[in-house]
Amino acid sequence: MLDNSEGYVTEDGRKIGGVVMEMKNITLRFGGVVAIKDISFDIREGEIRAIIGPNGAGKSSMLNVISGFYVPQEGEVWFHGSKRPQMRPFEVAQQGIARTFQNIALFEGMSVLDNVMTGRLSFMKTNMLQQALWKGKAEAEETENREAVEKVIDFLEIQHIRKTPVSRLPYGLKKRVELARALAAEPKLLLLDEPMAGMNVEEKEDMSRFILDVNDEFGTTIALIEHDMGVVMDLSDRVVVMDYGKKIGDGTPDEVRNNQEVIDAYLGVSHD
Amino acid sequence: MFYREAGDFKTSYTADSQTFPIKFDRYRYYVVLAVAFGIIPFIINDYWANALLLPFLIYAIAAIGLNVLVGYCGQVSLGTGGFMAVGAYACYKLMTAFPDVSMFIHVILAGGITAFVGVLFGLPSLRIKGFYLAVATLAAQFFLVWLFNRVPWFYNYSASGQINAPERDVFGIIITGPNAPAWATYLFCLIFLTLCAILARNLTRGTMGRKWMAIRDMDIAAEIIGVNPLKAKLTAFAVSSFFVGIAGALFFAVYLGAVEVGEVFGIQKSFLVLFMVIIGGLGSIFGSFAGAAFLVLLPVVLKVVGVDVLGWPTDIVAHLQLVIVGALIIMFLILEPHGLAQLWRVAKEKLRLWPFPH
Numbered sequence: 001m002l003d004n005s006e007g008y009v010t011e012d013g014r015k016i017g018g019v020v021m022e023m024k025n026i027t028l029r030f031g032g033v034v035a036i037k038d039i040s041f042d043i044r045e046g047e048i049r050a051i052i053g054p055n056g057a058g059k060s061s062m063l064n065v066i067s068g069f070y071v072p073q074e075g076e077v078w079f080h081g082s083k084r085p086q087m088r089p090f091e092v093a094q095q096g097i098a099r100t101f102q103n104i105a106l107f108e109g110m111s112v113l114d115n116v117m118t119g120r121l122s123f124m125k126t127n128m129l130q131q132a133l134w135k136g137k138a139e140a141e142e143t144e145n146r147e148a149v150e151k152v153i154d155f156l157e158i159q160h161i162r163k164t165p166v167s168r169l170p171y172g173l174k175k176r177v178e179l180a181r182a183l184a185a186e187p188k189l190l191l192l193d194e195p196m197a198g199m200n201v202e203e204k205e206d207m208s209r210f211i212l213d214v215n216d217e218f219g220t221t222i223a224l225i226e227h228d229m230g231v232v233m234d235l236s237d238r239v240v241v242m243d244y245g246k247k248i249g250d251g252t253p254d255e256v257r258n259n260q261e262v263i264d265a266y267l268g269v270s271h272d
Numbered sequence: 273m274f275y276r277e278a279g280d281f282k283t284s285y286t287a288d289s290q291t292f293p294i295k296f297d298r299y300r301y302y303v304v305l306a307v308a309f310g311i312i313p314f315i316i317n318d319y320w321a322n323a324l325l326l327p328f329l330i331y332a333i334a335a336i337g338l339n340v341l342v343g344y345c346g347q348v349s350l351g352t353g354g355f356m357a358v359g360a361y362a363c364y365k366l367m368t369a370f371p372d373v374s375m376f377i378h379v380i381l382a383g384g385i386t387a388f389v390g391v392l393f394g395l396p397s398l399r400i401k402g403f404y405l406a407v408a409t410l411a412a413q414f415f416l417v418w419l420f421n422r423v424p425w426f427y428n429y430s431a432s433g434q435i436n437a438p439e440r441d442v443f444g445i446i447i448t449g450p451n452a453p454a455w456a457t458y459l460f461c462l463i464f465l466t467l468c469a470i471l472a473r474n475l476t477r478g479t480m481g482r483k484w485m486a487i488r489d490m491d492i493a494a495e496i497i498g499v500n501p502l503k504a505k506l507t508a509f510a511v512s513s514f515f516v517g518i519a520g521a522l523f524f525a526v527y528l529g530a531v532e533v534g535e536v537f538g539i540q541k542s543f544l545v546l547f548m549v550i551i552g553g554l555g556s557i558f559g560s561f562a563g564a565a566f567l568v569l570l571p572v573v574l575k576v577v578g579v580d581v582l583g584w585p586t587d588i589v590a591h592l593q594l595v596i597v598g599a600l601i602i603m604f605l606i607l608e609p610h611g612l613a614q615l616w617r618v619a620k621e622k623l624r625l626w627p628f629p630h
Binding site: 117139143 | 284285289474485490492507
């Protein structure tokens with residue numbers, strides 16, 4: 001059902017569209033180490049796509065390839081139906097791909113508000129002279145984007161820490177601020193690198209709810225890496241499984257869960 | 273008691289993002305402006321202008337410039353002295369080549385030329401960071417001073433190798449040369465400082481400032497959210513050098529009048545301005561003012577106390593001065609690494625709750 005269709009409808013009634021991003025035969029090497037070996041998969045519009053696998057499988061490298069941070073030696077990245085030329089990360093960002101990091105990459109010296117405002121950079125069109133004069137265009141632009149940012153802040157329930165320097169926040173909130181910064185960019189594709197790493201159950205629940213809400217309300221396509229299998233299987237529509245840089249499984253959570261190779265490499269068998 | 277946010281409600285995002293969100297701060301700012309523009313020019317004399325006010329105003333401009341680069345964009349620079357020299361020599365060449373053009377335009381053009389030179393020397397920042405960049409800018413410092421010393425065209429082939437500021441006026445009021453009245457030179461510098469501070473504040477609170485700070489705090493993440501690191505770093509170098517160039521032009525034309533480049537714009541000038549920025553507070557416009565005031569005022573205060581009050585010999589006081597300033601800098605770095613601006617912020621937070629601390 002998944003293969004050649006222009007989209008499908010999930011069990012809970014969400015419409016998944018056509019292919020937004022396609023990775024074709026990606027191979028990434030660091031010297032002699034092959035981090036990713038000939039991997040192909042696609043991401044469809046509006047879906048939550050998970051990438052799982054044991055440590056060192058190449059999941060984060062894959063995300064880095066998508067966000068333009070690594071340039072694969074072989075293979076092509078197709079975005080919105082056309083082959084993406086080699087790009088610097090900031091150009092990829094301007095195309096509408098936002099991401100969060102495994103170990104939080106917020107700007108520690110800035111307030112939460114300023115951090116989230118940086119997510120709006122691609123919407124800022126005024127030149128330096130206009131900004132230096134402030135009154136007029138720059139001020140109007142600032143206010144306009146502030147409104148958009150406030151919506152995201154409201155959505156993620158971080159109003160109370162709006163003006164707090166990021167360095168003072170606890171881990172869980174930092175993760176949320178990082179998500180806010182990515183969301184402020186109104187991305188077409190949102191990449192989340194272990195959004196729930198190091199969180200307690202309650203924080204995981206909150207974060208899962210936010211991810212589902214983002215997908216539901218804004219229709220954002222999401223690709224995420226996560227180690228918590230319960231979360232992955234509940235959230236995602238389709239899962240890619242990687243091991244030692246190779247793809248060993250791809251499909252719905254149920255298909256992946258019953259794939260023998262995946263069980264051997266990563267999931268394991270329950271002993272009860 | 274007066275320092276309260278309570279009751280000062282913001283009803284628009286514009287009001288919330290203004291420079292002084294608290295009413296008391298806003299009024300204090302207006303009072304300072306009124307005193308600086310309306311009262312000081314009438315009571316100023318040559319001693320006050322030359323010993324305190326002019327150096328303070330000019331160093332404050334330089335400190336704002338360096339703060340944009342080091343404090344906001346995180347690119348360490350030891351080339352401030354060299355860039356000030358570029359401003360000074362550019363201003364000198366412009367003054368002598370176009371005697372009829374207003375000094376305002378000369379100084380601004382000198383800033384522009386320095387911005388261009390700053391961008392050239394900022395190019396290595398795209399590949400190197402931290403200490404290595406500091407060393408690269410150090411090369412700029414020595415190269416520029418050497419250039420102005422060795423190429424006679426820059427000092428118009430004068431026999432002494434010095435540059436001397438000819439007498440120039442603005443709207444008929446002499447502001448350079450030995451006959452310039454103290455109030456005129458003071459006002460001229462004050463206008464530049466006010467404009468520079470406002471421009472710097474506007475740039476740093478908006479999009480540009482966020483790009484710079486993003487590069488400073490985590491350049492990889494900055495690039496991934498869409499900051500072009502090349503553009504961000506080079507604009508920081510340009511803006512910073514623009515201010516530093518203006519400071520250099522004023523330092524030469526208005527304050528000193530005659531300059532021997534190795535003495536005035538040597539490496540110690542670079543360090544002095546860097547100390548101002550560090551002591552004042554990295555990443556704060558107010559900190560630039562505070563740092564400049566501290567390092568300009570301190571020697572004068574020490575001299576007044578030592579020579580006039582205690583009656584010690586001048587040479588001993590001069591040496592003690594160096595020791596004390598050095599010790600204070602070290603003390604500062606240990607006790608409050610974020611500088612005077614941070615002390616000020618803490619004081620403000622305390623004041624807000626005063627007299628009930630909880």
